[in-house]
Amino acid sequence: MGQFLSSQCCEKKVEPPKSLLQEGQLLNLNQDYQYFFSQDWFGVDKPQFEPQKFIFIYPGYKEDQSQMEKFWSKADTINLRHGELVRQKGKVLNKKWQYLFRKGVPCSLAKKIILDTFRLTYVDCEAEYLSALKVVFKNKQIPKTFKNVPLFGCNTNEDDDEEFNYLNESEKKIQLILKVQILNQQGMEALIRLLWIVNNLNHFLEYNPMLLHIIVMLLIFLSEAQTYCVLQFMIKDSQQSLTDNQTKQQLRWHLIMNEEHFKETATTFYETVSRRSKTFSTIYQLMQNMHFDSFELFQEMSISLMLTYLPFSAILKIFIIYLNEGIKIYFRMFYSVLRYVADDIKSCKSSSNLKSILRKKLMNLNIEEQNNIIKQAFKLSLSESEQVKSFMRTTVSYTKNQPCYLPIPSQASDLITNEQAFIDI
Structure with a gap:
């Protein structure tokens, strides 16, 4: 599907509306379009977002992505692993891996990187999701529409109500909340199912209006099943972190409850x-x-x-x-x-x-x-706040060196200096 979409767009020479752009902007945007569709990173599965809308709201895509891809190409991505996302005496991530993230992850690597971050590279996400669907819907047919979709505290803007009158009530509410409406119909249906399932499996999750936007962003890179597995990891990890004052103060969790x-x-x-x-x-x-x-x-x-x-x-x-x-x-x-x-x-x-x-x-x-x-x-040092200082004093005596995997740059690479490797986290 991805290859078909890519070649189809190139054959038709998809272009943005000329009336909205000056000649120079149009040339740059056309270059971005061609580069974007030639990558085909979104074509592994049927896209759940609108590719043309994505590239239209990302001016400078080709230049930006090329720079990040060049930077990441200097690292040995075959052996590149950050280890497991666990809390070990306050140490969460290998700093060289963290430095790579902060330089920007190219879209072509995003799926691989996200799955690795949440230890899902070798997990059968489809099987995990199918199991969740059976629990929630009790082996019955999954509804095509949902009357009441949990929004976890999101508020709709009723002033724009008429714009989405053609949608069913659930889709209408969500569109009124979304700041960037980038999902296609397939993505919207996946979003609604995920909101419903997450709510039914995590009753302690009372309030988190970020969740809707998080799911939208994940669906750009991941399948519905992979998105579900990432969400469940984030929820369980955050719940555990928030019950521990030490990790709570470090702001390492993803979701509030x-x-x-x-x-x-x-x-x-x-x-x-x-x-x-x-x-x-x-x-x-x-x-x-x-x-x-x-x-x-x-x-x-x-x-x-x-x-x-x-x-x-x-x-x-x-x-x-x-x-x-x-x-x-x-x-x-x-x-x-x-x-x-x-x-x-x-x-x-x-x-x-x-x-x-x-x-x-x-x-x-x-x-x-x-x-x-x-x-x-990242010049703001939060790790030395009074709360975290107290935590670090009590844990330093228990800290032990932990084995970890490091990026292996080429010999000629200036990927990271010793000073950069130990920037404040």
Whole structure:
């Protein structure tokens, strides 16, 4: 199916609407289209998203992906393994592997990398998913439509209700929530089934509006069954981490289980970063002075995975880092974004248009600027907050060297320096 789609698109020379683009932009977008469809990374299974829409919202795709692919080609990907995603006395990941993720994972490798991260490379995900379907639907035929789809705390925007009148009620609610509507009909049906199954198998998961957007992003790279297995891993791992104060404070978990915990974590983040960064503290105070709800902004940006605030290319990079490192990346990114727009916040006279000002500046970032903001995010040291300091003091005496697999760069490679290997996590 993938090869057919790729060749079909190339034969027809699929092009974006010329009326929306200048000549130079059109040329670049056509190059992105040709490069995207020649890769065929989404063609292993029938795509669950709209390929043309994907590339249209990812300007600079060819250049960006080529740079990441070149970088990853320097590593021995046959032997490249990060080990298992487990909590061993506070050490989660091999830092060289982590460094590769932070440089950006190309779409052509994303599926392989995600499955490896969650130890699913050799798991029969189809069998696991079939078993879950039998448990939830008790061997009955799976419904084609669902009346009440669990949304885990997501709120719909009823002002846009009429736009989706042609959809059934469940699809309509979801489309009103989604910040980027990239799934095709097959993907939408998979999303609804997954929401239903996750809800039925995890009754303790009361609140997590991020979940809907997480599933959408996973369905770009993974099959429905693989997405289910990744979600179950994330849920169980997060539940375990959140019951342990040590791992909870490290922000290594992926999913919250209730609304109170989200508020608690966000409050702790504001307090901690305000103490550690004068710039952030100043920005925070400015927003307070203009009566702008910065907590609501943080909530909106993190719940939506920063969609509609950052370009789609940055969203993808940050999301795969999130899969590897946990929720901490979105805290870091919020800090980095506010630093970047600090001057705009200072010059803003009213809180009423602050969001639109931020969006206008951030959504127009080029690839280099996006990468710089991500790089800036990791300059924030959260590992030395008062909570984590206490944890590290009590565990250092028990820490032992753990065996791990390291990337094996070529002899001539300057893939990673000794200094870069030990950047703050």
